Amino acid sequence: MRTERNLTFFTSVLGCAAALFSLPACGDVDDALPAATADDDVDLRVLASDPSSAASFGWCPHNQSFDGVPTVIRYPTATSCNAIVDDSPLVLLLHGATYPYDSYDYLLEHLASNGFIAVSVDILADDPGGHGIAAGRVKDVLDELLATWPKASAIDPSRLGIVGHSRGGQTARYLADLLKGSGDAWTVRAVVGLASKGGDDMVLGGDETTGVMFIQGTSDTDQTADRGFENYDFSGSEDSVPFAQPGNLYKSMKLLQGGNHSYFSERDAPAGAQALVTQGYVLAFLAAHLMGDATWYEDYIRGDAVPHGWPNAVVSQVSDGFWRTAIDHFEDGTLPNSTIGGTLTASLGVSAAVVDLGAASGAQHETHALRLSATATGAGVTWSVPDVDAGDFEWLSMRIGQTSDPPSQSLKVQLRNGGVWSDPVAITDHGAIPMPMAMCPPPLYNCPPPLPYEHMGTVRVPLSAFGPHDDVEAVRFVFTGKTVGQEFLLDNIEFAEWILKP
Incomplete structure (x- = not known):
């Protein structure tokens, strides 16, 4: 049985790279870390x-x-x-x-x-x-x-x-x-x-x-x-x-x-x-x-x-x-409070539930995640963020999966920075959203036949795609097009950086 609480409504070899993993080949770690690069560099590798x-x-x-x-x-x-x-x-x-x-x-x-x-x-x-x-x-x-x-x-x-x-x-x-x-x-x-x-x-x-x-x-x-x-x-x-x-x-x-x-x-x-x-x-x-x-x-x-x-x-x-900041990882198992200390709100037409995937028979993982769907175009779910300067990060990273066919390409995400919402960015422009995949079931069952299981993969959206992100106040996922009526799993929403740290 599913445990849930419902809420309805980069090629670059880095300079002195050994120091980035605390190896003895270079000087002090602080000296080895490169200065923050322009976000556009993400797209140039x-x-x-x-x-x-x-x-x-x-x-x-x-x-x-x-x-x-x-x-x-x-x-x-x-x-x-x-x-x-x-x-x-x-x-x-x-x-x-x-x-x-x-x-x-x-x-x-x-x-x-x-x-x-x-x-x-x-x-x-x-x-x-x-x-x-x-x-x-x-x-x-x-x-x-x-x-x-x-x-x-x-x-x-x-x-x-x-x-x-x-x-x-x-x-x-x-x-x-x-x-x-x-x-x-x-x-x-x-x-x-x-x-x-x-x-x-x-x-x-x-x-x-x-x-x-x-x-x-x-x-x-x-x-x-x-x-x-x-x-x-x-x-x-x-x-x-x-x-x-x-x-x-x-x-x-x-x-x-x-x-x-x-x-x-x-x-x-x-x-x-x-x-x-x-x-x-x-x-x-x-x-x-x-x-x-x-x-x-x-x-x-x-x-x-x-x-x-x-x-x-x-x-x-x-x-x-x-060098990452978690917006929400859902491990407290509840809504509406988020990991980062803000709140999660869902618009009308959205169904959102934190679920324990370890207890869900149709899903993989040993983690909590948000199970999310909507019945109307433009509906969405929003995380308030306590004024984060995300300029030191390269990515908005998330684990995400869709739970049934057909594949949908129109789930979008926005940032509100300094009171202004960015244009919506399609998540699938930056990585595929995993669909249920046939996998051998755990014992005591036999394989074949394999069974379809829900699961998530990591997708990272360059923060440069949103424009300015030095005063982020909110993150919003928006349902458009064929995503309406489809269900998604979402976890580990965070600001992350690709540069290796010690």
């Missing part, structure tokens, strides 16, 4: 190259046991296997149940050819309940590798990334928690879950890592799509956060229409389209968080660019951990 085909180095293989655990290593080299690239971040891969630790070569080799030392270990947690033990075992392997591998001097342990598939994705979260503030050499900068097991027993925040990304397929019969939404929604915080607050993180999710569980590995088939789109997203994410290289981040992580021409739809969700 050129799409970055495809990260799935990027390669900066050769790579070499090495297999060895550490602390008695078989380990696969792929490392970058500029000339020969005796010339490993110095000062390289390390990426650890944790395999899934029944998926051999050496069946992820496509990803290890791609990361190595882009400057990472990529390592996969033969450790799998007993499930349930064994993830803490497995994480401790993995840490022992990492420590011995750092102490005994002849090429270990090339490793920068302060830049560790963890990638986990399926059960390994849950262990990855336990390992990040184990290593936080431990006083040893390892610092986890990013965690990536590939069809990761879900659950709220270990969720990630900024104390464990700077960034987290989840990649999930809709045709996954093992870790069904709701797990990806759950992992994303549980991670970090939805509240506004001040500059450099340690408790929050950057997070992203990529939902691959038609993606399945096994093709994140090469156990059942050689690397194909799913592996290639995965290696592109993983490189784009890890390059930013472990190397301070933002080449692909704006287009492929925050934006909707898709590596390697994945043939089906990809739905993106993204949240920046820093």
